[in-house]
Amino acid sequence: MIFDYSKYEVKRFLLSNLAWYMDEYKVDGFRFDAVTSMLYHHHGIEHDFVAGYDEYFGLQTDLHGIVYMMLANTLVHRTKKSAITVGEDVSGFCTLCRTIEDGGLGFDYRLGMALPDMWFKYLRDTPFEYWNMGHMAHQLTDRRWKEKVVAYSESHD
């Protein structure tokens, strides 16, 4: 079941859910799962992103999903100033980590999902003498200007 973010009940239900974990359990932030699915009506399924702006902004973009994430990030950071939010997006959506004031989605970090994939492929499939340092350096530095990225090395995916 996929949420319809245009509904007030959905926004109430999910925003309250964030407030609940912060109030009741005193967690310090959230790693939002499957942000790509929330950004687009096609949910990123069977879609190869090539980082074109027409892919990010168009009729396929779920504006209600974007508004929900802006509200969620506003709520989390207003509830606790030092809170951390991380967005799991594979589409490379621009403004993911820009501030709400700048018209961004307001996440603090992007989850660098290409990196665990890269380490996995090198370690499993590539003999050491064939490791491509140029490719490795590109993957590690391939990010939007000033965007903070969680560069992790192991993923359950």
Added chain:
Amino acid sequence: MAIQEHAYYGCFGYHVTGYYAVSSRQGTPDDFKYLVDKAHGMGIRVIVDIIHSHASSNMTDGISKFDGTDQCYE
């Protein structure tokens, strides 16, 4: 690994059935509070994996058809 309650273990916690419940497989709500307190005491911050993109399609134990219709949240 997500912590919200989920009926199907093989989904790694991504087919959420109970949004406000900490998964009973990993302990009680008090256990989780103890973990957060201990982490904070050691200067470690706790970030929770949260699933707000989709829900389990289960009708009886999930929130699909929560109000009897399939139009409440989707």
